[in-house]
Amino acid sequence: MDTLIPLDLATLRVIWWVLLGALLIGFAVMDGFDLGVAALLPIVAKTDTERRVAINVVGPVWEGNQVWLITAGGAIFAAWPVLYAASFSGFYLAMLLLLLALILRPVAFKYRSKMESPRWRNNWDYVLCFSGVVASLVFGVAMGNVILGVPQNFDPVTLRPSWEGHFFQLFTPFALLAGVISVLMLVMHGAVLLAWRTEDPVSGRSRRVGQITALLTAVLFVAAGFWVAKLDGQVITSVIDPNGPSNPMLKTVAVEQGAWLHNFAKWPLFWIAPALGVAGALLTIVLLALRANVLSFLTSSITIAGIILTVGFALFPFIMPSSVNPTAGLTIWDASSSHLTLWIMVIAVVVFLPIVTLYTAWVYRVMRGKVTQETVGGTPNSY
Numbered sequence: 001m002d003t004l005i006p007l008d009l010a011t012l013r014v015i016w017w018v019l020l021g022a023l024l025i026g027f028a029v030m031d032g033f034d035l036g037v038a039a040l041l042p043i044v045a046k047t048d049t050e051r052r053v054a055i056n057v058v059g060p061v062w063e064g065n066q067v068w069l070i071t072a073g074g075a076i077f078a079a080w081p082v083l084y085a086a087s088f089s090g091f092y093l094a095m096l097l098l099l100l101a102l103i104l105r106p107v108a109f110k111y112r113s114k115m116e117s118p119r120w121r122n123n124w125d126y127v128l129c130f131s132g133v134v135a136s137l138v139f140g141v142a143m144g145n146v147i148l149g150v151p152q153n154f155d156p157v158t159l160r161p162s163w164e165g166h167f168f169q170l171f172t173p174f175a176l177l178a179g180v181i182s183v184l185m186l187v188m189h190g191a192v193l194l195a196w197r198t199e200d201p202v203s204g205r206s207r208r209v210g211q212i213t214a215l216l217t218a219v220l221f222v223a224a225g226f227w228v229a230k231l232d233g234q235v236i237t238s239v240i241d242p243n244g245p246s247n248p249m250l251k252t253v254a255v256e257q258g259a260w261l262h263n264f265a266k267w268p269l270f271w272i273a274p275a276l277g278v279a280g281a282l283l284t285i286v287l288l289a290l291r292a293n294v295l296s297f298l299t300s301s302i303t304i305a306g307i308i309l310t311v312g313f314a315l316f317p318f319i320m321p322s323s324v325n326p327t328a329g330l331t332i333w334d335a336s337s338s339h340l341t342l343w344i345m346v347i348a349v350v351v352f353l354p355i356v357t358l359y360t361a362w363v364y365r366v367m368r369g370k371v372t373q374e375t376v377g378g379t380p381n382s383y
Contacts, residue, residue, distance in 0.1 A: 005340070007343065007346075008243055009243045009336075010333075012339065013333060014332065016345070017312075017316075017319070019075065019349065020075060020079070020080070020319075021308065023071055024308055025309070027065075027069050028139075028185075029301045030068050031066050031068055031069060032136075032185070032189045033190045034065055035132040035136050037057060038105065038128040038129060038190075039136065039186070039187050040187060040191060040209060041125050041128055041132075042125065043209060044194060044209060045205075046201075051125055052383060053202055053376055055128070056375075056376050060367050061363065061364070062105075063106070064360065064363065066102070078337060079336060080337070081335075082159070082334075082336075083319055083320055086150075086152050086163075089163060090151075090152050090161070090165070091142060091150075094142065097138055098138045098139075101131040101132075101135040102131065104130070104131045105127075105128065105131040108125075108128045109383060112124035112125065112383060113383050132186075133183060136182050137180075137182065139179075140182025141179040141182075142170075143178050143311060144172075144174055144175035144176070145172075146311075146321070147178070147260065147311065147314070148231065149232075149322055151163060151169065151323050151324045152164070152328060159247065159248075178224065181221055184217045184220065188214045189301070190206075191206040191207070191210030192284065192296050192300040193297060195210055195288060195296070196293035196294070196296070196297055197369075197370055197371055198370060199370060207288045207289075210284065210285075210296070214282070214285045214288075214300070215281070215282075218277075221274075221281070225310075228261070228314065229258050230257065230258065233256060233258060233261070234253050235253065235254050235255075236252070240333055244333060245334070246336055249327060252327060253326035253329060260315065263313055263314060263316055264313070264314070267313075270313040273306050273307075273309035273310040273312075274306060276302050276309070280299045280306055281303045283299040284299045284303060317332045318331050319332055
């Protein structure tokens with residue numbers, strides 16, 4: 001059967017590495033502004049009506065946006081089963097915290113306006129804020145831990161993953177910095193959307209918050225880059241067989257300071273990613289000042305894509321390095337599904353991705369326009 005597939009295993013592995021990155025960027029851009037808007041509620045919306053305006057900007061689309069996360073999880077399960085097993089078991093408590101935030105969010109959306117009591121509504125607004133901040137923070141902390149290397153190992157015979165760390169070990173200074181960058185990045189994105197889709201005073205407050213968080217995102221992202229240059233990275237020292245079996249224990253890995261920057265020296269075009277992360281944030285500040293709403297949303301999205309791509313390019317070919325046994329780190333060459341599985345999934349992507357993209361574009365076209373106090377008050381289905 002494998003001989004009938006036009007792409008070899010190595011090519012399919014690279015394709016699914018690219019698709020995984022695209023899914024993560026899609027989730028961060030599409031669902032990121034939902035999380036950012038939720039985190040911003042107490043800051044940009046001072047009255048109940050203003051909060052309803054902010055909530056109804058994302059109310060019609062947040063459920064569809066969250067599908068990006070579900071799709072990414074499903075893709076990891078099918079294309080990278082070893083990564084799925086190791087990460088979901090190792091980050092178990094962190095995943096529970098994330099799930100708590102993501103479960104509370106829809107409950108808050110649905111119940112927030114069921115009663116007129118100010119106390120009732122304020123409490124649910126705080127729940128929404130909590131869900132936005134915590135989910136954004138956990139995603140960033142997880143990314144920071146991947147850069148540092150996670151305390152995972154494998155039984156050399158059964159390849160059963162084992163975790164040699166604990167929950168609080170995840171919250172190291174660098175990981176927390178990555179978490180803060182994630183929160184600021186998504187808050188910036190949410191603020192840009194509110195500046196575009198609402199009117200003053202919510203729009204004006206969001207514009208100011210977006211400029212501040214964009215500046216902080218750029219500054220802390222650069223600071224994190226200098227920090228990464230001092231961190232220990234990993235380099236595969238054995239011969240790499242891109243078409244080899246999915247067994248992480250067959251390679252040898254060396255630990256070197258600053259190794260995560262080697263790819264940028266080897267492939268200089270990779271520097272485009274961090275440049276986009278910084279330039280996108282700085283352009284967002286300028287465009288918000290000019291009230292160029294659509295362009296500022298575009299540059300905010302480019303900032304997110306640039307930051308995520310920077311991490312992916314730095315780690316390549318690693319997708320989850322190990323801090324306790326570098327040999328047990330997972331790479332795109334030794335953690336994937338079979339040749340046939342990856343090919344069938346590529347076919348599914350080619351068939352269904354255009355359909356999903358067109359449907360999503362149609363939904364956003366229908367929901368276009370500003371959300372105002374009048375539209376919220378005159379629509380019985382608004383939150």
